[in-house]
Amino acid sequence: MADKYPTEKLKTWGEAKDIRLGYYKDFAEAHEKGGLRWAGGAWAFDAVPAGLGDDVHSLTGEPYAASIAFNKEFSDECLEATEKYGFARDLCSYMRNYWGSILLNKYNFGGEFPKPDFIWTDHICCSHAKWYQVAAELEGGVPYYCIDVAVGPHEEADENRIEYIVGQLHDGIEWMEQVTGRTYDDNKLIEAVKNEFRSTSAWAETCALNKAIPAPLDEKSMYSLYVLGTLMKHSKVVADFYEKLRDETKDRVERGIAAVPTETTRVMTDTQPPWAFLRVFRYLEQYGCVSIGSLYTFGLIGLFEVKEDGSWGPKTTPMELGTSITNRDEALTELVKWNLAKPEWQHFYSPKYKSDMMIRIAREWKLDGVLLHYNRGCEGLSLGIAENRLALQEAGYPVMIFEGNMGDEREFDEARTMGRIDAFMETLGIMKEV
Amino acid sequence: MIEMFKEWFDARHEYAKEWKEKTGGKVLGYFCTYVPEEILYAADVLPVRILGSHEPQDVTEPYIFGMFCPFCRDCLAQGLKGRYDYLDGIMISQSCLHIRQAYTSWEMHIPVPYSYYLPMPNNVQSPRALPYLVGEMEKFKKSVEEWTGKTITDDDLNRGIEIMNRNRELMMQVYETRKGEKPPLTGLEAMYMVVSGQMMHKDDHSSTLEGTLKELDGRNADRNVGQRLMIIGSEDDDTEFINMVEGCGATLVVDDHCTGSRYFWNTVEPNGSPLEAIAQRYIDRPRCPSKDWGERSRLPHIMKLAKDYNAAGAILVQQKFCDPHELDIPAIKNELESNDIPTLFLELDVTVPIGQFKTRVEAFLEMLMEEDLF
Ligand code: SF4
Ligand code: SF4
Numbered sequence: 001m002a003d004k005y006p007t008e009k010l011k012t013w014g015e016a017k018d019i020r021l022g023y024y025k026d027f028a029e030a031h032e033k034g035g036l037r038w039a040g041g042a043w044a045f046d047a048v049p050a051g052l053g054d055d056v057h058s059l060t061g062e063p064y065a066a067s068i069a070f071n072k073e074f075s076d077e078c079l080e081a082t083e084k085y086g087f088a089r090d091l092c093s094y095m096r097n098y099w100g101s102i103l104l105n106k107y108n109f110g111g112e113f114p115k116p117d118f119i120w121t122d123h124i125c126c127s128h129a130k131w132y133q134v135a136a137e138l139e140g141g142v143p144y145y146c147i148d149v150a151v152g153p154h155e156e157a158d159e160n161r162i163e164y165i166v167g168q169l170h171d172g173i174e175w176m177e178q179v180t181g182r183t184y185d186d187n188k189l190i191e192a193v194k195n196e197f198r199s200t201s202a203w204a205e206t207c208a209l210n211k212a213i214p215a216p217l218d219e220k221s222m223y224s225l226y227v228l229g230t231l232m233k234h235s236k237v238v239a240d241f242y243e244k245l246r247d248e249t250k251d252r253v254e255r256g257i258a259a260v261p262t263e264t265t266r267v268m269t270d271t272q273p274p275w276a277f278l279r280v281f282r283y284l285e286q287y288g289c290v291s292i293g294s295l296y297t298f299g300l301i302g303l304f305e306v307k308e309d310g311s312w313g314p315k316t317t318p319m320e321l322g323t324s325i326t327n328r329d330e331a332l333t334e335l336v337k338w339n340l341a342k343p344e345w346q347h348f349y350s351p352k353y354k355s356d357m358m359i360r361i362a363r364e365w366k367l368d369g370v371l372l373h374y375n376r377g378c379e380g381l382s383l384g385i386a387e388n389r390l391a392l393q394e395a396g397y398p399v400m401i402f403e404g405n406m407g408d409e410r411e412f413d414e415a416r417t418m419g420r421i422d423a424f425m426e427t428l429g430i431m432k433e434v
Numbered sequence: 435m436i437e438m439f440k441e442w443f444d445a446r447h448e449y450a451k452e453w454k455e456k457t458g459g460k461v462l463g464y465f466c467t468y469v470p471e472e473i474l475y476a477a478d479v480l481p482v483r484i485l486g487s488h489e490p491q492d493v494t495e496p497y498i499f500g501m502f503c504p505f506c507r508d509c510l511a512q513g514l515k516g517r518y519d520y521l522d523g524i525m526i527s528q529s530c531l532h533i534r535q536a537y538t539s540w541e542m543h544i545p546v547p548y549s550y551y552l553p554m555p556n557n558v559q560s561p562r563a564l565p566y567l568v569g570e571m572e573k574f575k576k577s578v579e580e581w582t583g584k585t586i587t588d589d590d591l592n593r594g595i596e597i598m599n600r601n602r603e604l605m606m607q608v609y610e611t612r613k614g615e616k617p618p619l620t621g622l623e624a625m626y627m628v629v630s631g632q633m634m635h636k637d638d639h640s641s642t643l644e645g646t647l648k649e650l651d652g653r654n655a656d657r658n659v660g661q662r663l664m665i666i667g668s669e670d671d672d673t674e675f676i677n678m679v680e681g682c683g684a685t686l687v688v689d690d691h692c693t694g695s696r697y698f699w700n701t702v703e704p705n706g707s708p709l710e711a712i713a714q715r716y717i718d719r720p721r722c723p724s725k726d727w728g729e730r731s732r733l734p735h736i737m738k739l740a741k742d743y744n745a746a747g748a749i750l751v752q753q754k755f756c757d758p759h760e761l762d763i764p765a766i767k768n769e770l771e772s773n774d775i776p777t778l779f780l781e782l783d784v785t786v787p788i789g790q791f792k793t794r795v796e797a798f799l800e801m802l803m804e805e806d807l808f
Binding site: 085086087088090091092123125126127129130133134137144145146147148150151152160161163164167168171348349350351352374376379380382383384385386387390 | 495496497498499501502528530531532534535538539541542551553555556557560561562563565566569570573723724727728730754755757758760761762763764765767
């Protein structure tokens with residue numbers, strides 16, 4: 001297929017890779033340097049433990065488990081170990097990979113599994129709190145703290161709901177002081193909270209830039225970029241990186257640089273992909289088809305708002321609004337309010353929120369169709385997916401569904417999925433040119 | 435009298451329709467037992483639990499992805515088939531994600547005048563949960579007032595509490611009788627009792643319970659009790675399955691189910707503010723797995739039941755794909771077995787493969803009997 005647009009590698013690519021590997025290394029080596037380690041979900045309020053000091057490092061479960069899933073052989077070992085222990089095969093596959101890594105006492109980045117000093121997580125799907133309850137037990141009784149964030153959709157968030165979460169965070173800080181013996185520094189918290197606002201807003205802006213034709217980014221690359229926000233969105237390093245990436249993406253748009261130079265067709269996907277089979281995206285490219293992202297890649301960490309012209313763009317940060325954040329309570333309250341607006345948290349309450357957001361993306365990002373991953377690995381993000389399919393179809397978007405599992409390759413039929421893609425592209429009237 | 439409960443269980447829809455006709459009141463279908471029924475009774479609304487029918491169906495396919503539990507699909511199917519066409523409202527109190535889908539799909543595809551999502555806290559072990567839940571219950575009360583056009587006073591709430599508490603206390607007395615060497619009722623009968631109570635007015639149910647309690651003395655004295663078992667797990671109103679287990683030479687003496695003891699185990703303790711008292715009750719109740727953290731409060735509770743009811747073994751059942759229960763099963767199994775209570779694990783689907791399960795139950799009972807010998 002002849003190129004329609006110029007393309008070039010992302011300049012910031014290597015930096016993203018370095019930050020990611022550094023993160024896992026820092027966690028493993030934290031103790032050698034007198035630092036602390038905590039573990040928890042990628043949705044944990046990671047800005048809060050930052051108040052314990054700069055030498056506190058985390059391991060967030062979902063991206064860690066995804067990195068295991070990418071490594072098929074080790075993943076199989078982990079899944080088997082978890083099943084042998086007695087856990088059901090249909091549970092969250094991230095969780096099973098993670099537990100397997102503890103059970104085998106093997107770290108995906110080499111050496112033994114680095115035991116955390118404490119667990120700090122939050123709960124919105126049925127698995128979150130239980131994931132770490134079990135992890136804490138498997139690790140021989142690590143101190144555990146979990147914050148319930150399941151208080152309903154953002155549009156209904158009121159003082160009572162915000163206060164419930166803020167209260168748990170206040171208690172959590174006292175708890176952290178107790179279990180670590182450290183004094184908490186509110187200034188570090190405030191700084192981390194501000195970094196989180198910067199990171200998640202800049203990421204949303206980057207995603208919004210992908211509305212351009214040709215798309216400056218493709219979803220497969222976005223996976224390697226958004227992940228930083230699931231590791232430590234509160235850190236200065238990540239906030240700075242995302243602003244740099246945003247600027248680079250803006251420049252690509254201005255210069256008409258495409259992620260897929262043959263772009264003729266635009267789609268989005270949904271939920272985590274089967275990590276061991278990312279080549280599906282390269283297969284799409286043979287059709288000149290670019291996946292511009294998904295609600296998942298955009299909204300797992302990105303924070304959006306409806307702009308004056310009615311379109312979706314980056315959420316204005318409290319700093320840009322001139323909101324003062326001078327003490328612990330203000331920092332926690334702003335942090336909670338911000339997080340409650342997370343797009344990926346809305347559809348836990350009704351599929352209509354997700355359908356509306358997906359239809360918005362389909363329109364604004366000018367899509368030709370949608371690929372829905374009926375993901376057996378994550379009950380949280382595949383909640384209501386059948387309803388999303390109906391809604392998208394009703395809105396006039398062709399939908400292809402494929403079944404799989406983000407973290408358990410035994411549940412993904414690659415050949416069948418490629419076959420489905422062929423059929424779907426045919427219905428869209430697109431021919432493959434290799 | 436005890437047969438009445440089965441009749442009500444079987445004729446749940448007829449009962450609700452008749453009640454509506456007789457009283458002119460509103461009926462609300464609820465999806466989870468964390469719904470504060472006290473507030474509904476205070477408003478003279480009849481709460482009925484939405485449950486499945488254990489028939490194979492294919493009407494839910496377009497709405498719920500197949501990896502979600504069969505029970506939630508079975509519930510939605512009832513709505514899609516029009517079996518609950520008499521409902522004036524539906525509601526859910528936050529529990530697991532699976533049943534939430536049944537609720538949201540119902541809301542979207544089966545028109546009903548009133549619908550409410552109560553975000554029951556999951557972190558019930560946090561001191562922050564009580565004030566939060568009180569706040570949510572205030573909002574819910576207001577919403578019911580708007581819906582029914584009736585103001586709910588503290589007296590009304592106290593009446594709602596009394597109706598619920600009386601029923602709970604009576605059910606506790608019924609369960610108390612099962613501790614004895616010759617339980618006067620079977621597990622199947624107990625299930626009919628609890629589940630029918632979830633579908634009918636508590637006053638009717640309680641009056642019959644009072645009569646039944648008098649009948650229990652010496653009842654079933656010649657029935658062979660066989661092995662005393664307890665049953666633990668996710669939603670379970672599968673009477674055919676319970677009947678099969680008890681037909682194999684066992685008696686289910688106690689359970690930890692939301693269609694069983696978890697539903698009525700603790701009462702509302704008056705403390706001045708009725709809403710606060712109600713909220714406290716739902717926070718303290720025997721927990722569902724997804725609300726049982728950081729401590730595992732289910733383990734001591736289950737062990738106490740096993741001891742009080744002298745259970746020789748436990749059947750752990752769960753709906754296929756039921757994540758919350760799957761997450762607790764290894765810990766429960768380990769706790770029971772390390773306390774010398776053998777377990778049998780079974781996975782329920784909409785319809786249960788009775789033949790296959792029977793073989794497994796028989797083998798389990800045989801193993802228990804062998805243990806008796808030594
Ligand atoms: S099921 Fe999905 S949302 Fe829930 S913990 Fe697992 S990956 Fe996260
Ligand atoms: S059986 Fe399990 S998954 Fe299904 S509704 Fe009940 S708790 Fe939820």
